[in-house]
Amino acid sequence: LLISTDLDGTLLDHYSYSAAAAESQLRTLQTLDIPWILNTSKTLAELEPLRQCLGHRDPFVVENGAAVYIPAELPVATTTCPQIDGRYRRQTFGPDRSRILNALAPLSRRYRFTGFAAMTTDSIVRLTGLAPEAAAQALQRQFTEPLVWQDSAAALDDFAAELALVGLQIQRGGRFVHVMGHCDKAAAMGWLAGRYGELWNEPVTTLALGDGENDIGMLQQADIAVLVRSPAHPPPAVPGRADIRLTDETGPAGWSQAVKQTLTELGLGGP
Ligand code: 2M8
Ligand code: MG
Ligand code: MG
Structure with a gap:
């Protein structure tokens, strides 16, 4: 087992x-x-x-x-x-986060979202209720970028379709939308x-x-x-x-x- x-x-x-x-x-x-x-x-x-x-x-x-x-x-x-x-x-099953951040940069001009790369420990504490040390550790990502999605649900579908063209996908967590490679x-x-x-x-x-x-x-x-x-x-x-x-x-x-x-x-x- x-x-x-x-x-x-x-x-x-x-x-x-x-x-x-x-x-x-x-x-x-x-x-x-x-x-x-x-x-x-x-x-x-x-x-x-x-x-x-x-x-x-x-x-x-x-x-x-x-x-x-x-x-x-x-x-x-x-x-x-x-x-x-x-x-x-x-x-390892997924690409490095640097590749994901590169792919997100142009999309951030056309969709409204805030990624962990643009957040501070304080904002993670506020969003998750994690203790500050744990929030700082959540920011130390290697393979995925969680986002607060601030655009419409329809826009999220378009966003996911655009990510698919560059070999990336989204997965929904409890609080965030995670941008990542095709792994699960x-x-x-x-x-x-x-x-x-x-x-x-x-x-x-x-x-x-x-x-x-x-x-x-x-x-x-x-x-x-x-x-x-x-x-x-x-x-x-x-x-x-x-x-x-x-x-x-x-x-x-x-x-x-x-x-x-x-x-x-x-x-x-x-x-
Ligand atoms: C994030 O992950 C959860 C998974 O359900 C979410 O999307 O809500 C990640 O940042 C993870 O690293 C972090 O520990 C968790 C805290 O709630 O949030
Ligand atoms: Mg989980
Ligand atoms: Mg869970």
């Missing part, structure tokens, strides 16, 4: 960004040696302190599927995936499941958990899919997944409940 989980609104509470309600279930996964992959819009800079806090040791996916980081000590994808420093190996959480999860399959020498069952629009593809592709109820928005539709599970509780409490139930059903036990 491989777990792929969104963070904001899923493993972390939508408002407080706390995972306290899932702590004991996380320790159970660690004991059972079940990898839980953080699969998120967040940056490497945001994930490093968060991983410390959560006691996370498994691979993780940054910036909506743009890259997978594998801690160097793990025996995963050792031959195929280049080591980038003493700490990680990395598989689903493909990153699929790639990692393949690498674990090689390691374990058996097919891997994937359990995906998410709450938002940018999780739909990952939920469609997983073997077991859990929509974590949000206190802020109705659950998104997940086409083709009549078997989707919707948690009763929101955020980390719902997450915990769903993971526990899945472990029991798969006979993986736990205390």
Whole structure:
């Protein structure tokens, strides 16, 4: 079993960004040696302190599927995936942010939006409720540019069509429109499941958990899919997944409940 989980609104509470309600279930996964992959819009800079806090040791996916980081000590994808420093190996799926910013420059004269490149830590704090340190880390992006969209919905469609001509796309997060290459959480999860399959020498069952629009593809592709109820928005539709599970509780409490139930059903036990 491989777990792929969104963070904001899923493993972390939508408002407080706390995972306290899932702590004991996380320790159970660690004991059972079940990898839980953080699969998120967040940056490497945001994930490093968060991983410390959560006691996370498994691979993780940054910036909506743009890259997978594998801690160097793990025996995963050792031959195929280049080591980038003493700490990680990395598989990249999307273009650099500099390419995205170059493509956005001419469009900014014809559409109304404000990107992270033009924002300060203070504005991110105001828009997200993140603590100032975390907001500064959200600004340290490598592969994606989140925007506050200030134009019409129709203009957003035109904007997306223009981006497609230069090999870019948009994905909607909880608060921002993310401009990025053609990569996503689903493909990153699929790639990692393949690498674990090689390691374990058996097919891997994937359990995906998410709450938002940018999780739909990952939920469609997983073997077991859990929509974590949000206190802020109705659950998104997940086409083709009549078997989707919707948690009763929101955020980390719902997450915990769903993971526990899945472990029991798969006979993986736990205390
Ligand atoms: C942004 O991502 C979320 C994903 O749903 C959004 O679009 O609302 C990113 O800036 C991410 O790095 C940041 O941590 C998050 C904070 O709410 O917002
Ligand atoms: Mg989310
Ligand atoms: Mg997210």
